[in-house]
Amino acid sequence: MVRDIRVDYRDGGPIVITNANKPLSILKDWIKEAIDNNLIEANAMCISTVSQDGTPRSRMVLLKHITDSEIGFFTNLESDKATDIKNNENVAVTFFWPSLEKQVRILGKASEISREQTLEYHNSRPRLSQIAAYTSTQSKELDSITTLDDEFRKTEEKFENQKIPLPDHWGGYKILVHSIEYWSGRPSRLHERVSLKLQNNNWIEKRLYP
Template identity: 40%
Template sequence: MKLEDIRREYLKDGLSRDLLANDPISQFESWLKQAVDAELADPTAMVVATVDENGQPSQRIVLLKHLDENGFVFFTNTESRKAQELAQNNQVCLHFPWHNLERQVIVYGKAVPLSKMAVTKYFLSRPKESQIAAWASAQSRPVSSRNILMEKFSQVKSKFAQGEVPLPSFWGGYCIEPHKVEFWQGGANRLHDRFMYQKQSDSTWQVERLNP
């Protein structure tokens, strides 16, 4: 297998300035709907990139759970690696890779913790097994075997067999408030269409085309 020979052309679509919405949230909502309508696997999956105290970046995939004019929302264990890094540096980069549509969206912004009310509302909407898993997993910390993890899951499941599963004290969420958002559409001969929205001091958005 020669990696340098693995390639394809991007021929699905083009992107021009007159096709773009005036703000990136509206544009993202339009593209997300098209991704959902195209029945892509996990259209809300996004890479979250954070940086630790030594400047080492790390990435992981989470699911976008809410979107409004303020930004992009996800939930997590607040004792996880990503949450610990966000506590030290709240600058975040998100990446939505919609390969089948030959599209990408990159979001640059800051992570703002959500209120307990917002976190509770979301947590109570999760399937009960997912709620139990949140209690059972000490996210990002070592575990000696999967059997240990499943044993902890069973213990928590028995503990909360009756009634609602309460919100863990170590469960939270973030809104990524964007200041730059890039929309990428694949183009023939690697001449891709790229547009960057940049937030201005008056909260309007400037849009410019980038070289591929």
């Protein structure tokens, strides 16, 4: 039963902030650690948006862009998440790598990635992913999975021997981070938490009880 599942965290490792003005540097290190450990979907993150009626909605996406101040991902610009972001730029993001015993939580403001940057990323994707992005009217109702397969084949035929153009309905969002919390597992549930928040242009570091 789920209530009897219990993981005893041992050592996610200490959280050492060497430069609070580079708040995403530990996130970069932890993603690298996840990649180096061959973890599946090392760059997967859960992003929560808020719908027009105030309901939070969460789903997984893949991190595809990271700088010293922002993170980003690509998606359908007419999807539910995109509609939410158009109405409310505030988003929350969570990463969790169970075998590393590490979690990262982020709050930030989302805005669209430039078309140039999107085109560059689109051109780097495998052809089948480009066809899927062109074909899918993400988040809209689909009558059957055969319809999706038929539509995919039609897009393949339409662009036979041609490049798949960047669809107008596909793009990316960057999230300007104003709050980030690092969590690392320790025995007896005495986990480590360090929060960095941007206040009046300064990153304020605080430790939190687990």
